[in-house]
Amino acid sequence: MLAAAFATVFMNIQPYMKYENFWVYVWDPGLLGLTAWRIWLFINVILTILMSSFTSLIVESTIPPLLWLLNPEFFIYLALTEAVVETFTAAIRFFPIPLAYIIAAFPPEQWLLFWPSIRWIVLSYAATSCVWSIYFLLFQVLAISAIITGVLFLLRVKTKYLFSSFISIQSSFGLAALTGHVNMGTPLTSIFLTPNVIFQQLLFGGASGALARFLMSPLFFSALACYLYIEAGLLLVYISEIISQASERGEKVERQLRVVEELAAASSMIELRERVTLSKEASILLERLAEMKIFSKPEAARVEALHDMRILKAYVEDVFLRVPDARLTLSTKDAAPKVTSLIRSSLTGMLLRVCGVIALSFICFTALFVLRQVGAPLLVVESLEVAQPEIVLVLLLPIVFSFSMAATIIRTLTRGSKRREGSGEEGSSG
Amino acid sequence: MLTARGGVTIVTGIFILVFGFSTVNYFLVLLGVMLTIASVVSMPYFTLSANFERVEVKRTLDKEKVFAEEFVHVTVSVSNKGRMKIDYLEVEDRYPEVFTLALGENKISTRLDPGDEVKFSYILQCRKRGLHKIGPTKLTMKDRMGMVFEEKEIPAYTEILVYPSYKDVRKLEALGAKRILGRLFGIHRTRQKGIGVEFFGLRDYFPMDDFRRIDWKATARTGDLIVREFESERNIKIMILLDCSSSMGGGLPDNTKLDFAIRAAVMLAKVALERRDEVGLAAFSDKVYQYVPPKPGKDYFYKILEALAFVEPTGGTHMKESVEWIIRRSPRRMLYILISDLEGEAGDIVEAVKLIRAHRNHLLVLSPFGPWFEVYPEALSPVDKALAEAISEELLEFRRKVGDELARMNVKVVDVGPDDFLPAIVSQYLSAKRRGIALR
Numbered sequence: 001m002l003a004a005a006f007a008t009v010f011m012n013i014q015p016y017m018k019y020e021n022f023w024v025y026v027w028d029p030g031l032l033g034l035t036a037w038r039i040w041l042f043i044n045v046i047l048t049i050l051m052s053s054f055t056s057l058i059v060e061s062t063i064p065p066l067l068w069l070l071n072p073e074f075f076i077y078l079a080l081t082e083a084v085v086e087t088f089t090a091a092i093r094f095f096p097i098p099l100a101y102i103i104a105a106f107p108p109e110q111w112l113l114f115w116p117s118i119r120w121i122v123l124s125y126a127a128t129s130c131v132w133s134i135y136f137l138l139f140q141v142l143a144i145s146a147i148i149t150g151v152l153f154l155l156r157v158k159t160k161y162l163f164s165s166f167i168s169i170q171s172s173f174g175l176a177a178l179t180g181h182v183n184m185g186t187p188l189t190s191i192f193l194t195p196n197v198i199f200q201q202l203l204f205g206g207a208s209g210a211l212a213r214f215l216m217s218p219l220f221f222s223a224l225a226c227y228l229y230i231e232a233g234l235l236l237v238y239i240s241e242i243i244s245q246a247s248e249r250g251e252k253v254e255r256q257l258r259v260v261e262e263l264a265a266a267s268s269m270i271e272l273r274e275r276v277t278l279s280k281e282a283s284i285l286l287e288r289l290a291e292m293k294i295f296s297k298p299e300a301a302r303v304e305a306l307h308d309m310r311i312l313k314a315y316v317e318d319v320f321l322r323v324p325d326a327r328l329t330l331s332t333k334d335a336a337p338k339v340t341s342l343i344r345s346s347l348t349g350m351l352l353r354v355c356g357v358i359a360l361s362f363i364c365f366t367a368l369f370v371l372r373q374v375g376a377p378l379l380v381v382e383s384l385e386v387a388q389p390e391i392v393l394v395l396l397l398p399i400v401f402s403f404s405m406a407a408t409i410i411r412t413l414t415r416g417s418k419r420r421e422g423s424g425e426e427g428s429s430g
Numbered sequence: 431m432l433t434a435r436g437g438v439t440i441v442t443g444i445f446i447l448v449f450g451f452s453t454v455n456y457f458l459v460l461l462g463v464m465l466t467i468a469s470v471v472s473m474p475y476f477t478l479s480a481n482f483e484r485v486e487v488k489r490t491l492d493k494e495k496v497f498a499e500e501f502v503h504v505t506v507s508v509s510n511k512g513r514m515k516i517d518y519l520e521v522e523d524r525y526p527e528v529f530t531l532a533l534g535e536n537k538i539s540t541r542l543d544p545g546d547e548v549k550f551s552y553i554l555q556c557r558k559r560g561l562h563k564i565g566p567t568k569l570t571m572k573d574r575m576g577m578v579f580e581e582k583e584i585p586a587y588t589e590i591l592v593y594p595s596y597k598d599v600r601k602l603e604a605l606g607a608k609r610i611l612g613r614l615f616g617i618h619r620t621r622q623k624g625i626g627v628e629f630f631g632l633r634d635y636f637p638m639d640d641f642r643r644i645d646w647k648a649t650a651r652t653g654d655l656i657v658r659e660f661e662s663e664r665n666i667k668i669m670i671l672l673d674c675s676s677s678m679g680g681g682l683p684d685n686t687k688l689d690f691a692i693r694a695a696v697m698l699a700k701v702a703l704e705r706r707d708e709v710g711l712a713a714f715s716d717k718v719y720q721y722v723p724p725k726p727g728k729d730y731f732y733k734i735l736e737a738l739a740f741v742e743p744t745g746g747t748h749m750k751e752s753v754e755w756i757i758r759r760s761p762r763r764m765l766y767i768l769i770s771d772l773e774g775e776a777g778d779i780v781e782a783v784k785l786i787r788a789h790r791n792h793l794l795v796l797s798p799f800g801p802w803f804e805v806y807p808e809a810l811s812p813v814d815k816a817l818a819e820a821i822s823e824e825l826l827e828f829r830r831k832v833g834d835e836l837a838r839m840n841v842k843v844v845d846v847g848p849d850d851f852l853p854a855i856v857s858q859y860l861s862a863k864r865r866g867i868a869l870r
Contacts (some may be wrong), residue, residue: 033763041731081609091537121433159435163438163442166442167442170446170461173455173458174449174453174455174458174459176448177449177450177453177454177455177458178453179837182855197728214500218454219457219460220460222457222461223457223460223464224464226461227461227464227465227468228451229590230439230465230468230595231468231575234435234574234575234576235574235575236574237519237577238518238574238576241518241539242518242541243537245538245540247540248537249534249535249538251506252535253533255535256533259535260529260533282458283483308499308555311500312501312532312533312553312555315500315501316533316553319503319553322492323492323503323505325549326505326551328549329505329550330533330550330551330552330553331536332538332548332549332550334548334549335538335540335548335549335550336540336543337541337543338545341439341543342541345515346574347516349517349574350574353471353472356467356470356471357464357467357468358464360467360471361463361464361467363721364463364467365460365463380829389451389456389459390451392447392459392463393447396447396463396466396467397468400466400467403470403471403474404470404473406473406474406477406579407473407474407476408475410474410477410478414477414478414481
C-alpha cells in the first residue's frame with residue numbers, strides 16, 4: 001500500500017515543474033543547491049527590505065536638522081548610489097541582465113524620481129521568485145519526510161507515523177495542486193463541467209457503465225490507493241496492538257521479576273556488607289522506593305526498600321506456588337487471540353468497509369446519475385446546482401450524518417430495551 | 431463517539447476536501463470524501479455490537495485482609511457472553527490511589543469472540559490502612575480502525591481490609607525480642623500479695639490469716655506467729671486511648687502523627703497480648719469512633735487491628751466526654767495509655783485526666799510533638815525556620831502548662847518524635863509492668 005501510494009504521488013505529479021518559463025526537473029540534485037541558494041537570497045532580500053525601512057526611519061527622524069548645514073546634493077547622490085547598487089544587484093540576480101542595463105540607462109535625475117517604486121517592484125519580485133523556488137524545496141522535503149515516516153511506520157507500526165506519512169504524501173499533492181502541476185487524468189478532474197465524456201457515459205451508459213467508468217478512472221485509482229494506504233495501515237496497527245500486547249506485557253513482567261530478584265539478592269548482599277552493583281533499571285526502582293521512606297536516613301531507606309523487594313519476591317514465589325496459572329495471567333500470554341482468525345476477520349471487515357466507502361463516494365461524485373436513478377424531478381435533475389462541484393458536499397453531509405444518526409437511534413433503542421428488560425426482571429423478582 | 435484517531439481522520443478528510451475544492455483538484459476532493467465517510471461508516475455496526483451487558487467481568491483477590499505495605503494478587507477474568515464478537519476491548523481494573531502497582535498491569539487490550547474468556551492479574555501493594563474498594567472496572571470498546579468507541583464503568587467493587595503496618599512488630603520479632611518476651615509471659619513481679627508460687631516475704635500473723643500460710647520454722651525461730659507471703663502472677667489491663675482528632679492528621683503524607691500513633695498502638699497491643707495482658711482500644715476525637723473492650727488472647731490482636739484500620743483523623747477533641755463514655759463501659763481499674771498531641775483545650779484535657787484518675791486508674795500520656803512530624807529542619811529557609819521555632823515555642827509553652835497540671839495528678843507526659851515513638855511506648859509499658867501498676 002505504501003508503494004502504491006508513493007507510486008500514485010510520483011507518477012501523477014509531473015517530475016518537471018515550471019520555473020521562470022523553464023521546465024525544471026524536480027529531482028535534479030542541482031536544484032536542491034539552487035533552492036538553498038534561493039532561500040539564502042530570500043532571507044537577504046527580506047533583511048534588505050527591513051534594514052531599508054529602518055534606515056529611512058532613522059534618516060527621516062534625525063537628518064533634517066543637519067541637512068541645513070550640508071550640501072543637499074550630497075544626500076541625493078548618496079541615496080542614488082545606494083538605490084543603484086541595491087536595485088542593480090537585485091536586477092542582476094533576479095531578472096535577465098538587460099533589465100539592469102535598462103534601469104541603469106536612465107539619466108540619474110529622472111531615475112531618482114522613480115527609484116523607490118522600481119526598487120520595491122524589483123525587491124518584491126525577487127522575494128516572490130524565491131518563494132516560488134521554495135515550492136520545489138518543500139516538495140522535496142515532504143516527499144523525503146513521507147518516505148522516512150512511511151518506513152518508520154513499517155518498522156514500528158505506530159499510528160503517528162502512519163498519519164505523518166499520509167499527511168506528507170497528501171501535502172505534496174496539495175502543493176503540486178497549488179502550483180498547478182498535477183497531471184491526474186484530465187477527464188475526471190473536470191467531471192462537473194458539462195458537457196463531458198463521463199457525464200455522457202453516466203447518463204446513457206447505465207449503472208454498471210457509470211460505475212465501471214468511475215472505478216476505472218485514474219482519479220479513483222489514485223484516491224483509492226491513498227485511502228487504502230491509511231485503511232490498511234490502521235488495520236496493521238490494530239493487528240499489531242492485539243497480538244503484540246500480550247508478548248510486550250509478558251516481557252515487561254519478566255523484566256519486572258528480574259529486577260525484583262536482583263534487588264532481593266542485593267538485599268542479602270548488603271546485609272552481609274558486601275559491595276553490590278545494580279543494573280540501571282534496578283537502581284532507578286531502588287531510588288524511587290527509597291524516596292518514599294520519608295523518615296529514614298538515605299542508607300536506611302535503601303535497606304528498607306530492598307527489604308520490601310525481598311518481601312515482594314517471597315510473595316510472588318508464594319503466589320506462583322499457590323496459583324498454578326499466576327505466571328500466565330500476570331504476563332497474559334494466553335490473552336492473545338488466534339492470529340489466523342484475527343487476520344481473516346480483519347480482512348473481511350476491511351473489504352466490507354472499503355466497498356461501503358467506494359459505493360458512498362460514487363454516490364457523492366455522481367449526483368446527477370443518482371438523481372436520475374432515484375427518479376428525481378426533472379427540474380432538480382437539470383438544475384445548474386447539480387452540475388456544480390458543491391453538490392458533493394450537499395450529498396456528503398447527509399450521508400455522514402445519517403451514519404451518526406443511525407448509531408444514535410440504535411443506541412437509544414438497545415438501551416431502552418435493556419432498561420425495559422431490567423425493570424421487568426426487577427418487577428418479576430419483586 | 432469518535433476517538434482522537436477518528437477525529438484526526440475526519441478533520442484531515444475535511445481539510446483535504448476543502449483544499450481540493452480550493453485548488454480545483456478533484457483527486458483531493460475524492461480522497462477527502464473517502465476519508466470523511468470512512469471515519470463514520472462503521473458507527474451503526476459498532477453501536478450494535480458494543481453490548482456491555484454481555485461482557486462479564488469477575489475479580490478475585492487472594493486475600494481479603496492484609497497488613498499495610500503487604501501485597502495482594504488481583505485476578506480479573508473477562509468473558510464475552512454475547513453472540514457478536516468484540517473487535518477491540520480495553521479493560522482497566524481500577525484500584526485505590528493509595529495502592530501501588532507492584533507487578534504486572536491492571537489493564538489489557540484484547541479481542542473477544544463469542545464465548546471467549548481472558549484472564550489477567552496484577553499485584554498491588556497496599557500502602558494505607560482502612561477498608562478499601564478495588565474497582566470499578568472500566569470497559570472501552572473500539573471499532574477495528576479505532577475510529578469510534580464506547581466506554582462503560584462496571585460498578586463492581588471488591589472490598590479489602592488493610593490493617594495497620596505489621597513491619598514494626600516483624601522487626602521486633604526479627605531482633606529476637608519475641609523469644610525474650612516469650613520467656614516472660616505471665617511472670618512479672620507485683621506488689622500485690624496473694625496466693626501464688628513465688629515467695630515474697632514474711633510478716634506477723636494477723637487474725638483471719640490462713641493457718642496454712644504460717645511459716646513454722648520462722649515462728650519457732652522468733653517465737654511469734656509468722657506467715658509467708660507470695661507474689662501473685664496477675665496480668666495488667668491496658669486501655670489504649672487514641673486521639674484521632676484532625677490535628678493528629680498533621681505531618682508528612684503517610685507519616686502523620688496518627689500514623690505513628692497507630693503503629694505504636696499496634697506494637698503495644700502485640701507486645702502486651704503476647705504477655706497475656708488484657709488490651710483494649712478506644713479511638714476518639716469529638717466522640718468515640720472505635721471501641722474494643724480490654725481482653726486477653728493473641729487472636730484478640732486482630733480485633734484491635736481491625737478497629738485501628740478504620741481510624742481516620744477527624745473532628746475536634748472532646749476528651750472529657752469520650753473518657754466518660756469509655757469509663758462507663760470499662761469501670762474496672764486499668765492502665766490507660768493516652769496517645770494524643772494534646773492540641774485540644776487545656777481545660778478539657780485536664781478534666782479528662784482527672785476523671786481517669788478519679789476512678790483509680792493509672793494513666794500514661796504519650797504525646798507526639800507536632801513540629802517534629804511536620805518538617806525537616808534542614809529543608810527550611812531561614813525565615814521558615816524562625817517561624818517554625820516560634821510556633822514550636824508557643825506549642826511547647828502550652829504543653830508545659832498542661833504537663834504541669836497533669837504532673838500534679840501524678841500523670842507523666844512523654845514527648846515523642848518520629849524516631850522514638852515506638853521505643854518509648856514499649857519502654858513505658860515495660861516500666862509500668864515492672865512497677866506492677868494496674869493489676870487486674
